[in-house]
Amino acid sequence: MRVKQSRLPDEQYDVVVVGAGFGGPVAAKKCAEAGLRTLMLERSEQVGEKVVSGLTIPFYGFLFSPDFIRDGNPPIERPVDGIINYIIKDVDAGEIDIDDSLKIPKPLSPVISFGYNAYCKPFCQWEADQAVGAGAELRTSMAAVDVIREDGVVTGIVTEDGRHIGCRVVINAEGSQGVLAVKAGVREKYPPETISLADVYDYEMPKEDVDRIFGHTLRFCWGWDEQMVAPPLGYGNGLMVWPYNSSLHFMHWENNSFDKLSTEA
Ligand SMILES: Cc1cc2nc3c(=O)[nH]c(=O)nc-3n(C[C@H](O)[C@H](O)[C@H](O)COP(=O)(O)OP(=O)(O)OC[C@H]3O[C@@H](n4cnc5c(N)ncnc54)[C@H](O)[C@@H]3O)c2cc1C
Incomplete structure (x- = not known):
């Protein structure tokens, strides 16, 4: 109406x-x-x-953002020096491809930043x-x-x-x-198969441990749906870890999960 x-x-x-x-x-x-x-x-x-969820604001997002954001010292948790992607090929055989080509090497990182992690x-x-x-x-x-x-x-x-x-x-x-x-008649409602479900978890962690174990790098783990790489819910083809100042943020990602859930229901 x-x-x-x-x-x-x-x-x-x-x-x-x-x-x-x-x-x-x-x-x-x-x-x-x-x-x-x-x-x-x-x-x-x-x-x-x-x-x-928290998120990574890409460096170019900052560079081309309005000047009040770029120059205004907004609340940022941690600069990011890149992403390491873990691509699961075979869970049982433990075959994983590790791609760290998106990471800025030391000593440039994290002075030269890939982006900034922030809580929304x-x-x-x-x-x-x-x-x-x-x-x-x-x-x-x-x-x-x-x-x-x-x-x-x-x-x-x-x-x-x-x-x-x-x-x-x-x-x-x-x-x-x-x-x-x-x-307003600008667009139709999105169909369920275009929607993904992402659940997020936030864990406190002492800053020294975040620095030592994760540093400034995002870690993304990918697989196919049936490999279920992203527990605890079982499904999932993506698990992403964001290091923050003194906490860790996990996101579990399911492709087209609404479609899957409605089909099962
Ligand atoms: C889990 C997750 C991880 C993400 N990670 C990243 C990332 O790492 N990097 C990145 O760049 N982007 C990321 N994104 C995308 C990013 O969050 C969105 O692109 C961004 O939030 C969009 O901004 P927006 O202002 O359009 O909408 P939103 O940020 O969604 O804001 C919309 C606001 O409108 C309010 N609202 C909605 N309807 C109404 C209404 N009818 N009346 C009044 N208020 C209303 C909502 O409550 C909300 O506060 C992520 C998104 C999700 C969900």
Whole structure:
């Protein structure tokens, strides 16, 4: 169902940014700096909660990022000097190909960086603080559930508590699983076979141990589905390890797992 504007909006902004993950606050900051009355909506209780995973921000991502990120000292955990890929050929025979060609050799590493490991939550919160500092308004625990359309044009959004917020522009920064693009007729809902499942685990570890055992290198282990290289859930063709400042982050990756789960169900 698409909401047609049949009543005056409860509030009016120039711009409503939906989502305060990595992208939303950057857009909100730019709009606020341009003098536009900007509202940022985030459905989670706290900014950055959705992508609980940490991540590596590639060096070029930093290089070409907005200057407030590049020069602003955002919360980073550890520079990365590359990835070592372990490709499992035969589990029973213990055959593994190890490819470390993506690693910057010492003594250049980690002075020359491949990227930066960061936790999403503090990073996104830091970005949102910058947007709020520039004059954008942030509302957390508030989801947009629909768009308002007038003569085929999106003129605002509807929040989960039923408020109609009018605006000149809606910036959809909901991430990959958002609903508004579908509601606005921009794209279809993604079919299950295009979706993968990744579960993440975070372990505290003394910094000296992270330094000694993992250093600054990401380690990715790959196999086929049936090799089940990524316990504990059994399935999985990828296990990735990110070293942080004094913790380790594991991600277990399953290709097309939603499709698989729904087929089994
Ligand atoms: C497990 C995992 C590991 C990853 N690792 C890496 C990596 O190492 N390097 C890398 O570059 N990228 C990585 N990514 C990808 C990266 O996280 C995404 O590209 C990035 O988060 C996209 O930013 P975004 O702002 O578009 O969306 P998101 O960061 O997903 O933010 C969307 C925000 O919108 C909110 N939201 C959604 N719908 C609504 C709504 N209707 N109303 C209000 N709020 C809403 C969500 O709660 C969320 O906070 C990884 C992703 C995952 C899931």
